Amino acid sequence: MKLNLNITTVDRTVGAILSGAIAKKYGNKGLPNDTININFNGIAGQSFGGYLINGINLTLEGEANDYVGKSMNGGTIAIYPNTRTNFEIEELNCWNTVLYGATGGSLSSGAAGERFCVRNSGALTVVEELVTMHVNIWTGGEVSLLDPLVRIWAPVCPVE
Numbered sequence: 001m002k003l004n005l006n007i008t009t010v011d012r013t014v015g016a017i018l019s020g021a022i023a024k025k026y027g028n029k030g031l032p033n034d035t036i037n038i039n040f041n042g043i044a045g046q047s048f049g050g051y052l053i054n055g056i057n058l059t060l061e062g063e064a065n066d067y068v069g070k071s072m073n074g075g076t077i078a079i080y081p082n083t084r085t086n087f088e089i090e091e092l093n094c095w096n097t098v099l100y101g102a103t104g105g106s107l108s109s110g111a112a113g114e115r116f117c118v119r120n121s122g123a124l125t126v127v128e129e130l131v132t133m134h135v136n137i138w139t140g141g142e143v144s145l146l147d148p149l150v151r152i153w154a155p156v157c158p159v160e
Helices: 016-026
Strands: 002-007 036-044 056-064 076-080 106-112 121-130 140-145
16 A cells, blocks of 8 residues: 655654554554555654554655654654755754654664664664764664764764
């Protein structure tokens, strides 16, 4: 299934109700990968992809507010700048406290704000740039930074 939708800041916790319905019917393992693909355009409200489960892919052209992927268990979130604007990488396209408490799934994004991957225990992520206070109280998952400052960051917060 594939959908293309617009999104605004009043659309919060997008994906949570769908994930809950899937978990109720099929269990916590969700659906096979790539079963549901939803493409959004705009600016997402808080907790975009929060509580996401396997089988759901959310792609956002634009930016997302705080708590992207909060407590996500599976699925995929991809956020990239709107191609019709003059977006600079220094501008965030997913804000603060991204992947808070995530236990699975994956996220790719350009630039992320503070408290990135706090309490992550299983999500995989690739980002181009981070602000500050990232990857603390971390028990698992993988973080790949394309930021040139990674050599300064790596000794402080080792990534296995």
